[in-house]
Amino acid sequence: FLVPMGQQMVPSLLFNQWVPFQDWLTKNEDGKIMNMVASNQTEGRNKLLTHGNQSNPHEFAKTVEWFILIDADIKFSLPQMQELMYSEEKFVSGWYIFNPNNQTSLVGYWKDEPTLLSPEEVLSHKEIFEVDHVAGGFMKIHSSLIQQLEFPFYYVPKIERSNGDPTWIAEDLIFARNVYEQTGIKPKVIPTLKVGHVKWVTI
Numbered sequence: 001f002l003v004p005m006g007q008q009m010v011p012s013l014l015f016n017q018w019v020p021f022q023d024w025l026t027k028n029e030d031g032k033i034m035n036m037v038a039s040n041q042t043e044g045r046n047k048l049l050t051h052g053n054q055s056n057p058h059e060f061a062k063t064v065e066w067f068i069l070i071d072a073d074i075k076f077s078l079p080q081m082q083e084l085m086y087s088e089e090k091f092v093s094g095w096y097i098f099n100p101n102n103q104t105s106l107v108g109y110w111k112d113e114p115t116l117l118s119p120e121e122v123l124s125h126k127e128i129f130e131v132d133h134v135a136g137g138f139m140k141i142h143s144s145l146i147q148q149l150e151f152p153f154y155y156v157p158k159i160e161r162s163n164g165d166p167t168w169i170a171e172d173l174i175f176a177r178n179v180y181e182q183t184g185i186k187p188k189v190i191p192t193l194k195v196g197h198v199k200w201v202t203i
Contacts, residue, residue, distance in 0.1 A: 001025075003035035004044030005072040014075055014198060021078055029085075035072070042154045042171045045069065045136065049146060049153055057151040061143040071137035075196030083193055084140050087128075091176075091185050093139035094193035095122055106135030107189050114173050125191040132180070134187045136172035138195050141179070148183045 018033070025031050034051075038044035049067065051060035061067075068084065070076070074096065084094055095105050097119060108116040110132040117131075136154075146153065154171040180186045 001031060001033040002045070002048040002067055002069045003033065003072055004041050004048055004069070005035060005037045014073070017076060021081060024078060041071070041136070042152075042156060045154045045171070046152050050151075054151070057153070058147050061146040064143050066140055066142060067146065068140045069136050069138075073198045074137045075198055076138065080193060080195055083190065084138065087140065087190065089128065089140075089188045090142040090145060091139075091179060091187045092128070092141075093134040093187055093189055094195050095189055095191075096135070096137065096195050096197040099197065099199035106137075107131050107187075108133060110177065114169065119194075122189065122191050122194075125189075128188050128190050130186050130188050132186060133173040133176040134189060135170075136175065137197070138193075139187070145179055145183050145185060149178060150182065153178075 022033060025033070034048055036044050036048050038047060046054065046057075048069075049060065050057045053059055066085075076094075080094065084092070093107065095107050097103050097105055103119065104116040105119055105122050106116065107122065108114060108131060114133060154175050156171045157169060157174055176187050
């Protein structure tokens, strides 16, 4: 369980969710929770996925079977975590909205450029469904996929739009695209697995 912490630590109102989960995990599964404070999510995710050994980035993935990435600002319940853990899909995610002022989900498709689904579009699916990209805040991926990826696993590229204007693409969208291009596996979303996303907004 990899918990990258970017510009902020675990919000105090979310700290208590980790205590019962750690207790349950210790009693029921052979899993470890690892966290790291980094200047941004890209750095944190790369360091966690390599266990800090970026000169030999695939070695850590050879020692574990699954990676579950949970951002520090995600609010979840134990049943939600269990649903993610016990999915048999190799690359699978829950979902959440961007923030109270932007109600789009953070999963979607690549067309000319990345598009995002509304919550209604996500919930219209009755079964787990395939997308082109997911946010990296509540997802599970098999280590065999990580072992096939070029390093760095996460980065933020500048891409030209169809009209020639440059745009920056979020690191988790590029990660999902690279997983597909390098392994043939696209992410899948569990439509019932909506978790919280704690964000401060100006009102």
